Amino acid sequence: MAKKIYKSLPDMGKARNRVDRPVLRREDIIVPASVSSYAEGRKFFIRTFGCQANVRDEEIMAGYLEKAGFCRTNEAKEADLAIINTCAVRENAEEKVYGEIGNFKANHLRDKDFTLAVCGCMMQEEGVAENLMTRYPFVNIIFGTHNIDKLLDLLAEHLERKKDLVDILSFPGDIVENLPSTRLDSYKAFVNIMYGCDKFCTYCIVPYTRGRERSRSKEDILAECRELVEQGYQEITLLGQNVNSYGKDFQDGTSFASILEEVAKLGIPRLRFMTSHPWDFSDEMLDVIAKYPNIMKCIHLPVQSGSDVVLRRMGRRYSREEYLRLVAHIRERMPECALTTDIIVGFPDETEEDFRATLSLCEEVKYDAAFTFIYSPRKGTPAAKMKDDVDDATKHRRFDQLVKVIEKGVIGHAEKMVGKTFAVLVDGPSKKDPSLLSGYTESGKLVHFRGPSQLKGHIVDVLVKESHTFSMIGELTEDPLLLLAKDFAKAFQNEEVVIRYNEAMKAFKKSESVQRLRDELEASQRALALSVKEGKDEAYLGAKKTYLALKEKYENHPIVMNLHSAQEELQRELDLIQEKLP
Numbered sequence: 001m002a003k004k005i006y007k008s009l010p011d012m013g014k015a016r017n018r019v020d021r022p023v024l025r026r027e028d029i030i031v032p033a034s035v036s037s038y039a040e041g042r043k044f045f046i047r048t049f050g051c052q053a054n055v056r057d058e059e060i061m062a063g064y065l066e067k068a069g070f071c072r073t074n075e076a077k078e079a080d081l082a083i084i085n086t087c088a089v090r091e092n093a094e095e096k097v098y099g100e101i102g103n104f105k106a107n108h109l110r111d112k113d114f115t116l117a118v119c120g121c122m123m124q125e126e127g128v129a130e131n132l133m134t135r136y137p138f139v140n141i142i143f144g145t146h147n148i149d150k151l152l153d154l155l156a157e158h159l160e161r162k163k164d165l166v167d168i169l170s171f172p173g174d175i176v177e178n179l180p181s182t183r184l185d186s187y188k189a190f191v192n193i194m195y196g197c198d199k200f201c202t203y204c205i206v207p208y209t210r211g212r213e214r215s216r217s218k219e220d221i222l223a224e225c226r227e228l229v230e231q232g233y234q235e236i237t238l239l240g241q242n243v244n245s246y247g248k249d250f251q252d253g254t255s256f257a258s259i260l261e262e263v264a265k266l267g268i269p270r271l272r273f274m275t276s277h278p279w280d281f282s283d284e285m286l287d288v289i290a291k292y293p294n295i296m297k298c299i300h301l302p303v304q305s306g307s308d309v310v311l312r313r314m315g316r317r318y319s320r321e322e323y324l325r326l327v328a329h330i331r332e333r334m335p336e337c338a339l340t341t342d343i344i345v346g347f348p349d350e351t352e353e354d355f356r357a358t359l360s361l362c363e364e365v366k367y368d369a370a371f372t373f374i375y376s377p378r379k380g381t382p383a384a385k386m387k388d389d390v391d392d393a394t395k396h397r398r399f400d401q402l403v404k405v406i407e408k409g410v411i412g413h414a415e416k417m418v419g420k421t422f423a424v425l426v427d428g429p430s431k432k433d434p435s436l437l438s439g440y441t442e443s444g445k446l447v448h449f450r451g452p453s454q455l456k457g458h459i460v461d462v463l464v465k466e467s468h469t470f471s472m473i474g475e476l477t478e479d480p481l482l483l484l485a486k487d488f489a490k491a492f493q494n495e496e497v498v499i500r501y502n503e504a505m506k507a508f509k510k511s512e513s514v515q516r517l518r519d520e521l522e523a524s525q526r527a528l529a530l531s532v533k534e535g536k537d538e539a540y541l542g543a544k545k546t547y548l549a550l551k552e553k554y555e556n557h558p559i560v561m562n563l564h565s566a567q568e569e570l571q572r573e574l575d576l577i578q579e580k581l582p
């Protein structure tokens with residue numbers, strides 16, 4: 001394709017600005033004719049890098065593409081349309097993207113109509129889109145994080161004008177609702193409660209790539225969660241770069257604690273949230289987490305560093321002491337609460353003393369899990385301009401040392417689990433060993449155990465037998481067939497035939513005239529039996545006549561007739577189900 005059209009390019013200076021006022025827009029999905037005819041018989045493929053915000057964006061893009069008529073494929077080679085959804089948080093995340101783009105050259109060579117789109121956080125960085133367009137001439141569309149709702153329009157423009165396009169906005173603009181979405185999991189769902197980040201930690205690119213903090217309305221969040229509960233979802237994770245800030249932009253006292261509580265009340269079996277910044281973790285939040293058993297007692301509380309000097313330079317707005325006080329406070333309220341974290345080693349000019357402070361903090365907190373990263377300078381962020389005299393070898397040595405200290409804490413927690421039973425939400429066959437099932441406990445520990453694959457999506461009790469640091473080996477405490485049978489009966493409760501049968505039975509038991517008739521019928525049956533025993537023909541004939549008359553009256557009673565027909569209907573339904581069973 002000869003000419004490229006640069007509709008708009010990102011400007012990180014503008015992206016830093018918080019002047020825009022997002023408004024709410026409800027999306028009507030219109031599929032352009034050029035897109036629906038292109039979609040016919042074609043398959044799309046999406047590769048996502050980065051965090052849950054990107055995963056949720058993938059689900060929305062998949063929703064748009066399926067509405068347009070594309071089918072999904074998980075085989076990159078088969079794709080007629082591929083989207084690479086990128087992350088910019090660290091340099092290594094970016095390097096993977098270049099490799100991935102290169103993989104699609106074959107699709108381009110095989111099919112001149114193949115379309116390759118690249119989107120996501122990395123595209124929001126200055127210079128990246130132009131570089132991609134020059135280095136990879138087979139990239140057709142580049143867009144950013146703020147216009148994924150324009151996916152079909154951009155595709156239409158590319159198809160109709162036969163031009164490659166770049167359209168990246170620096171401001172987020174509207175909060176778009178009624179977005180289509182095809183969820184990747186049928187039991188666990190992510191729900192965005194807010195977008196963007198205003199924290200501007202000095203090392204972090206996210207506030208530039210995702211724009212200002214903006215909350216979705218409570219009504220929209222609750223409607224989405226309610227629908228998930230109705231569809232049988234077992235777990236919802238409320239998403240935001242910093243969920244504690246939820247609702248602050250409404251300036252009406254709305255808080256994260258209130259939305260968390262309202263979602264918990266909808267009755268989803270498991271509710272999680274991420275990420276919460278230690279700085280504004282309120283007591284009100286803690287009260288709600290402690291109060292509702294369906295809010296998982298597992299908090300991701302990124303500390304980043306244990307040194308006050310580094311924390312200040314990172315712009316994290318809390319001290320080591322404040323963080324440790326918060327940890328103690330959480331554990332006082334909920335001693336069983338799991339804590340996980342993110343840590344960066346090798347921040348510019350991190351001294352050995354700073355690093356030791358991080359080690360000692362980890363020794364003290366004993367995290368259940370931690371994500372550790374070596375600092376990666378991000379162009380355009382304040383930390384990228386800071387002086388850094390620490391060499392790479394030192395950074396790697398510190399990283400290895402930190403991982404060892406964290407592992408000790410993790411092992412400590414894991415070993416305490418042996419011999420105890422935990423509720424596990426089954427994800428399905430384990431990726432490592434498909435003969436085992438895998439799932440997570442409420443506190444987020446991975447457990448492997450034997451069981452039928454039909455248990456996927458069920459919450460089951462598992463006795464932990466062995467600890468392997470980052471995962472456990474366990475055993476189901478209940479017979480899996482009984483578990484499935486219970487589930488089957490529960491599902492059947494809402495079937496129309498069962499409801500009708502239950503109502504007919506209720507009316508039968510409640511009706512005095514029917515019960516009287518039944519008593520009389522039973523008495524006549526006893527009299528008949530007695531007359532047979534006594535062998536007197538006359539008495540026998542009289543008793544039989546009475547019995548038959550009562551029987552007819554009983555069987556023709558409308559309530560009894562109704563019960564019998566409901567029973568027959570239920571029996572027919574059960575026979576049909578039995579036929580279908582293997």
Ligand code: SAH
Binds near residue numbers: 203
């Ligand atoms: N909003 C979340 C997480 C954002 S990114 C939060 O504040 O916790 C996830 C993690 O990536 C961060 O917690 C941080 O530990 C790490 N990270 C972010 N920028 C980084 C950088 N420039 N170099 C290395 N790690 C980084």
Ligand code: SF4
Binds near residue numbers: 200204206241242
């Ligand atoms: Fe980045 Fe800090 Fe915002 Fe998290 S809170 S996304 S680390 S700027």
Ligand code: F3S
Binds near residue numbers: 049050052086089121
């Ligand atoms: Fe990466 Fe963007 Fe998430 S930079 S971590 S995908 S918000």
